[in-house]
Amino acid sequence: MSDIISPDLPVLLVDDDSAALKANERALASAGITNILPCQDPRTVPDLLRSQDFSLVLLDLCMPRLSGEDLLPSIVNIRPEVPVVIVTASNEVDTVVRCMRAGAYDYLLKPVERARLIPVVRRAIELRYLRSEVDILRDSRHDGVLKSPEAFSSIVTNNAEMLAIFRYCESIAKSLWPVLVTGETGVGKELIARAIHTLSGRTGAFVAVNVAGVDDNVFSDTLFGHVRGAYTGAEEPRKGLIEQAAGGTLFLDEIGDLPQSSQVKLLRVIQEHEFYPLGSDAAKKTNARLVCATNTDLDAVQASGHFRADLYQRVKTHQVHVPALRKRPDDIPILLDYFLEKTAAELHRKKPSPPKELHTLLATYAFPGNVRELESMVVDAVANHESHIMSMAVFESHIGLTHPADGRVSGNGNGESPYASLDWLPTLAHSNDLLIEEAMRRAQGNQTLAARLLGISRPALNRRLNEARR
Secondary structure (H helix, E strand, O other): OOOOOOOOOOEEEEOOOHHHHHHHHHHHHHOOOOOEEEEOOHHHHHHHHHHOOOOEEEEEOOOOOOOHHHHHHHHHHHOOOOOEEEEEOOOOHHHHHHHHHOOOOEEEEOOOOHHHHHHHHHHHHHHHHHHHHHHHHHHHHHHOOOOOHHHHOOOOOOOHHHHHHHHHHHHHOOOOOOEEEEOOOOOOHHHHHHHHHHHHOOOOOEEEEEOOOOOHHHHHHHHHEEOOOOOOOOOOOEEOHHHHOOOOEEEEEOHHHOOHHHHHHHHHHHHHOEEOOEOOOOOEEOOOEEEEEEOOOHHHHHHOOOOOHHHHHHHOOEEEEOOOHHHOHHHHHHHHHHHHHHHHHHOOOOOOEOOHHHHHHHHOOOOOOHHHHHHHHHHHHHHOOOOOEOOOHHHHHHHHHHOOHHHHHOOOOOOOOOOOOOOOOOOHHHHHHHHHHHHHHHOOOOHHHHHHHHOOOHHHHHHHHHHHHO
16 A cells, blocks of 8 residues: 555564665665664574564575575564565575465565565555554453553543443554544544544654635645745745644544545645645655544545545544444533533632432433533533532523424424324324423433423423323
8 A cells, every 4th residue: 555654663674685675775765664674684583573573574585594484484483463575586486385375475576676565565564554453453352451541531431332432542543544533523533533642652743733614725834834935925934734743643623624625635645645835846755643533424525526535535544433422421420520520620619519400401411512512511500600509500591592402303303394204193182291201201200300391390290290190
């Protein structure tokens, strides 16, 4: 694949011929693969493999002190996950077949041509990282334990689905390929991206930019920078965010809103790991890891022709979907407690005690703004808090003003009535009974809260309940 640049783990080149080593180094470096360890003495290879990990071994077969064919079994035994590409001076079919059976990944003929070397090396490195990711994911699912829980300390959750997402993030964190984080507004997509960056061990910065609504010129100048005189007012050269993210992670939020002209430029960055600053004809290389996020349905946007299919396939090599808060109601109590404590500390107030009915009330709400919306509610409530027990008025007011009741009752979200598919209509009396039953279910039997949900008084609800029992 062409979207591999210099891997985190070095490529081990084993050849007793120094000229061949240098030629292969130059060829790989020209393709952006610079993390290379050359070795002229094959006898030292087993110790090297025991002391450190590698992404690939490029192994010459014909060496006087220890042949590549004799060394191959030791490499496979010590590092079975590391692909080995053998290099032979002639097309000796029997030797190549024996090496492939012994565990070699592929072979190259001397003199090694760059056009053949680079694709083979890139495929081998890709295989190496895919093997690692599968192993990590298998181990994490087997024991169910996070290896680095501290990386997710900013995400408050006890939800099983979220914990599974964390384990997946651990498995892909060191990958070189892009990650697409999807989910509704306010679910914490950037927090997931930051956790992936932390887990990656990358020494560069985490650089975030929201690309929603930017035109192609702003996108190019922001990401790629410009040279002096690139346009009127560009009196000094400026580095773009992609250079600032060197060795780190570039986070592009709202990627679904990117104009198609900018999509072409981003595709080149992913495929070739290079870009052109505005006003420059000289390409610059980048080793920044790309993480994108969107709250839109990219499948639908791509199908409509507004998002390039080739770019979509690239950015979603790894994909993380963060569920909406309404899909994980078990997180609401702990999030509420966390935001109460955090807000009280920020406002220099004593943490208020929430009424018992509050958890039940919040569980009935759809939270279109997700975790961010819950935090806003809590901030407003704590700011208006006066007594020991916190009032529910702010929460009730917020839910009453922004409650998506009309949209939810209308059923499928496209404006169609929930009764449109029925061959019959319930009577008004039957509808009232069903509505009261649903309100009581959502309120977990709390009549005061159920009455609030229905917009009637507690005595009126009690009267209707008694009538229903007769």
